[in-house]
Amino acid sequence: MESIPDGDAVLMAPRGGGAAQYVVTWPGRDTPRAAAEVAATLGARLTLVTDDPETAREFAAGQGLVSLSTLALMTADPADLPQVPQLPEGADLTLEEFPDCSVVEISAFGSPVARGRIAQGEGFAVFGGIDIRLADPDHTMETAVLAALAAEAAVRDLPLILMPALPKSGFWYARQGWSAAAEVLTFMRARDT
Numbered sequence: 001m002e003s004i005p006d007g008d009a010v011l012m013a014p015r016g017g018g019a020a021q022y023v024v025t026w027p028g029r030d031t032p033r034a035a036a037e038v039a040a041t042l043g044a045r046l047t048l049v050t051d052d053p054e055t056a057r058e059f060a061a062g063q064g065l066v067s068l069s070t071l072a073l074m075t076a077d078p079a080d081l082p083q084v085p086q087l088p089e090g091a092d093l094t095l096e097e098f099p100d101c102s103v104v105e106i107s108a109f110g111s112p113v114a115r116g117r118i119a120q121g122e123g124f125a126v127f128g129g130i131d132i133r134l135a136d137p138d139h140t141m142e143t144a145v146l147a148a149l150a151a152e153a154a155v156r157d158l159p160l161i162l163m164p165a166l167p168k169s170g171f172w173y174a175r176q177g178w179s180a181a182a183e184v185l186t187f188m189r190a191r192d193t
Contacts, residue, residue, distance in 0.1 A: 019043030
């Protein structure tokens with residue numbers, strides 16, 4: 001996936017071709033242009049980051065777009081989060097560096113059971129790709145992954161962490177030191193459904 005600034009929007013396109021996704025704030029100067037591009041392009045997506053989801057949804061509907069997903073954009077300061085992962089017995093934690101991100105992985109008895117990614121921007125980190133592969137009713141694995149990622153953000157001296165999350169998880173994240181900053185609304189053309 002490649003990300004290209006496009007006015008006050010970011011155009012994200014798969015390497016090698018494919019439908020693009022515009023990510024823009026609502027309201028934003030380039031939001032109408034990005035929405036028009038999405039409305040005219042098969043498979044394209046428009047993602048609006050907003051603290052006014054009702055008006056953003058009305059705008060998208062007026063452009064012939066329908067809702068595809070809703071996420072909460074969570075924020076935190078690494079200093080407000082646990083940074084020492086509490087691993088279950090028999091579990092190991094590794095950090096692997098890649099050109100565009102780092103991946104934390106927890107393995108238990110030689111098999112991967114949880115992972116998460118951290119990407120760095122200018123003065124902030126983005127957590128994503130949180131993948132828990134075993135039942136985790138008490139959030140032990142998720143808490144350990146987030147602690148390891150928070151420690152990595154602290155080592156990099158990044159004062160702000162952003163993370164998309166399911167809205168229903170917002171209360172759990174709030175108890176862990178996170179705050180909901182905005183909603184992340186993704187839309188597609190109505191005629192593509």
